[in-house]
Amino acid sequence: MTEPERSDKYVAAQIQTAKTGTSPGRKLFLSMVIFLLLFSAGLMSAYYSFTSLLKPVTGFGEGTNIVITVPPGANSAQIGDLMATRGLIRNKLVFQTYAAYLGLDSRLQAGEYNFNTSLSTPEIIARLAKGETSGYSFTIPEGYTINQIVDRLEEKKLINRAKFLDLVARGRFNYDFLQGLPEGPHRLEGYLFPDTYRITSKTTEEDIINMMLARFAQRITPEFREKAAKYGFTVHQAVTLASIIEREAKQDEERPKVAAVFLNRLKKGWKLESCATIQYVLGKTKSRLFERDLQIDSPYNTYKYPGLPPGPIASPGRPSLEAVVNPANVDYMFFVVFEDGKHIFSRTLKEHDLNRAAYLKRLKAAQ
Secondary structure: OOHHHHHHHHHHHHHHHHHHOOOHHHHHHHHHHHHHHHHHHHHHHHHHHHHHHOOOOOOOOOOOEEEEEEOOOOOHHHHHHHHHHOOOOOOHHHHHHHHHHHOOOOOOOOEEEEEEOOOOHHHHHHHHHHOOOOOEEEEOOOOOOHHHHHHHHHHOOOOOHHHHHHHHHHOOOOOHHHOOOOOOOOOOOOOOOOOEEEEOOOOOHHHHHHHHHHHHHHHOOHHHHHHHHHOOOOHHHHHHHHHHHHHHOOOHHHHHHHHHHHHHHHHHOOOOOOHHHHHHHHOOOOOOOOHHHHOOOOOOOOOOOOOOOOOOOOOOOHHHHHHHHOOOOOOOOEEEEOOOOOEEEEOOHHHHHHHHHHHHHHHHHHO
């Protein structure tokens, strides 16, 4: 065989070897490399497809506001379907999957929301989980009367005043602590719990009252009722005393002492002589009450009539409610305002007269 013939056969053998492969291990390795490349490419493609479906429906500044109501009890699948139908998200399954991935699928809250189509799916899920509804919030401070509550709600244009007051006087609300209370403008005094509330444009006057009564019901725990009973109080009587404490004391740490003074007076059959009850009758706060004020003929006048007034004079907060059933263990019988809203307490009338004279002197000097 000539040299050229041997050379041609060698080249042909090499080509055949490249085609068939002479090493099974090398063939397996190459197959795995090709599979991993294809798998990675598939994963990358799936990842980019998934993340693209999380993006906003429209670009920033190009969005449309859409008001949507998530019904109570709706699950993430139902909410996702609702969002997709209204054009707020790109894909309902991606919405549901991402909410589950974040662990928020069971924390999406019902309510009325105002979403923009420029929001991404993660942003929408975050707002749903936080319950950032599109409504309005209002705060009722501790110690507000029914009239003050109505004034604030009317000022914010959240209620119809006449309708709200009619519900206060005659509305039907299913709470045991309201049973037996006579109809009238004072019926819910003290029971509309002071707190911050969030409502929507669809919230009615009755809804607002129910929300406040429900918040109050949470504070009147079985433990509170049991402790009140030990002092011989019904819930209504305990709330009445708490409302007086609320209006008398400005410092939370003093409320148990103020409660003790009133309880000590009740035990001895003394009149409560609370200036706050006089101011309730007057319908305004005065820095100084005169003798003619103390002679007003009203069952709420605790200078004129012994025992508790017919009902609360304001909405007490939690510290005042707690003070009624957890009074300080002191034998004080009197107190008078001192400085910065604080009080000075005394056991005897002589001590009290000296403290009161000092208060009047400071008050006169300030005028």
